[in-house]
Amino acid sequence: MGYEKKKINRRFIRIELVKIVLVLLIGCLLASVALHVISKHYGSPFLPLNFSVSVQTTALSGKQPEKHEREPLCDFSGIRSDVCEMKGDIxxxxxxxxxxxxxxxxxxxSEVYESWQIKPHAxxxxxxxxxxxxxMSVRSMTAEEGIPECTAKYTIPAIIFSTGGYMGNMFHDFTDVLIPLFITSRQFYGEIQFLVSDMQTWxxxxxxxLLEQLSRYEIINLNKETRVLCYPHVIVGLKFHKEMSIDPSKSANxxxxxxxARLIRSSFALERESAIKLANNDDTKPRLLIISRKWTRSxxxxxxxxxxxxxxxYEVIVAEAELGSNLANFAQIVNSCDVLMGVHGAGLTNLVFLPENATLIQVVPVGGLERIALEDFGLPxxxxxxxxxxxSINEEESSLIEQYPRDHxxxxxxxxxxxxGxxxxxxxYLIKQNxxxxxxxxxxVLLQALKFLY
Structure with a gap:
């Protein structure tokens, strides 16, 4: 009798142990499903930098709770530009x-919402x-915080950038704004709206x-805009790769x-895609454009x-692209030439209008400016x-020889x-030198440029 009782007790204990194990397994399964649902619910890539949500479970293994990092809104790691990108309700x-x-x-x-300050210029x-x-102030907030009502709603993305800085200097126009704008916006194939701060109409x-090729929509003067504009996707700031150029490995597509350059030629209706081939045009002279300067480095x-x-x-043309020059007309002149030469300076930015296989000749003033010259115009x-x-000119070719002794x-x-500095x-070296x-x-140098055309 005692033996049977012990046997029944052991069987009861085993049944209870099985029940406990089953409960634990079902609990783990439910916790796993809950974690999956929560991670999907919180997996939005649009929350701000440094935001994280900690999901805690019963730590049977003694491990610390997992931490799921949010994708940042703003990227301040670039050496030349900061960029914030948002998708959702902006x-x-x-x-x-x-x-x-x-x-x-x-x-x-425990979730904290932050704000960032950004100047959208490269x-x-x-x-x-x-x-x-x-x-600009970029801030995340919740719908329960009294958000402003939309005055105008758009279904297309928007890019916010500034035309402040050194605009009016052609080199800075391209390296600080136009090329970064191309990098940032070209992926949208014109289905993007530009919101411009510090906008100068001229x-x-x-x-x-060029702007019309990058966006099919009206440009909005942000500083004069009193409405609340709402977009599903906004980029604040422009992506920058390198001076006056693009790194294909970093760009979309x-x-x-x-x-x-092809887009530039299309924008300004420039006819020549490629420079002259002298072997095929024995009676045609190659055109050389000399960029002259009136005040410095002339x-x-x-x-x-x-x-x-x-x-x-050579058939030689001497011209200068002044601030008030008609850019479209000057672009036609540059595109008609096979060789462009000038002293280091903003005028060499006109290289963007040259046909492929044309030659750029950069004359570098005294001052150890070879590296800067190469980065600004040579590599582009x-x-x-x-x-x-x-x-590179020597001392005898520089007007500085008249201002300083040879041992200076x-x-x-x-x-x-x-x-x-x-x-x-x-x-x-730039203001005082001719x-x-x-x-x-x-x-x-000019003979070598001719050889390039054969």
Missing amino acids: RIHGNSSSILFITPLKRST RKLDKHALSHVTE WIEKYQP RYSMIDF FTNIDEIVQMAGGLG ALDMQLRYLQY PVFKDPASIRKQ WLALRST VCLDVGRFKG
Whole structure:
């Protein structure tokens, strides 16, 4: 009898143990399903930087609770530009420079909503340039916090950028705004609206042919906008790759400077896709465009240069693209040429209008500026499938020889001038210097440019 009782007790204990195990297994299964649902619910990629939601479960294994990081709204890691990107319910109050990203209701009392300040211009470390750029506030908030009502609702994305900074200088127009704008917006194939702060009407009109290719919609002057504009997708700031150029490995659809140049030619209705081939056109002279400058880094013996180049078989054109010049007309002149030459400066930005396989010749003033010259115009030219030649003048070709003795650091130690900062370099080597080209020495450069055309 005692034996039977013990047997029944053991059987009862086993049944209870099985029940406990089954309960634990079902509990784990339910916890797993709950975690999956929660992770899907909280998996939105549109919450701000540094936001995280911790989902806690019974720590049977002794492990710490898992932490699921949100994808950031804003990226401040770029060396030249900051960019915020949002998808969902975005409300923009233009003249208050406020961009609101509306998130779902708070999911936990530990969740914190933050804000960011951003100047949407691709020259983030240049304090002087940014002093002319309006700061934007990007903030996330919940629908329960009294959000402003939409005055105008759009179904297309929007890009917010500034035309402050150094606009009016053609080099900065392209490297700080137009090329970054192409990088940021081209993926939308025109289905994007531009919201421009610090907008200058004359600047928009100057580059209207290109802007119309990038966006099919009206450009909005953000500083004068009193409405609350609502979009499903907004990018604040422009993506920057490198000086005056594009890195295809970093761009959507692997766009390159070749694509940008083709769009430029299309925008301004430029007919020539490729430079002349001399072997096929024995009676046609290649056209050489000399970019002249009136005030600084000008050629002081331009007539002598023209005569020498003409003797080599070039048809020579001398021109300068001034601030008030008709850009479309000047673009036609540049596109008609096979070789473009000039002293280092913004005028060389006109290389974007050249046909493929044309040649850019950059004349580098005294001052150890070879690296800057290569980065600003040489590498971009090569990225556009142009040929590139760089000619560094010597002391005898520089007007600085009339201002400083031969043993002065300006000649003997240019690095010491550059160490004083950009303003010292600019004043000494860019503002005060003109060029008297040694035509005998320079002749070989023009002959090499001719060889490129065969």
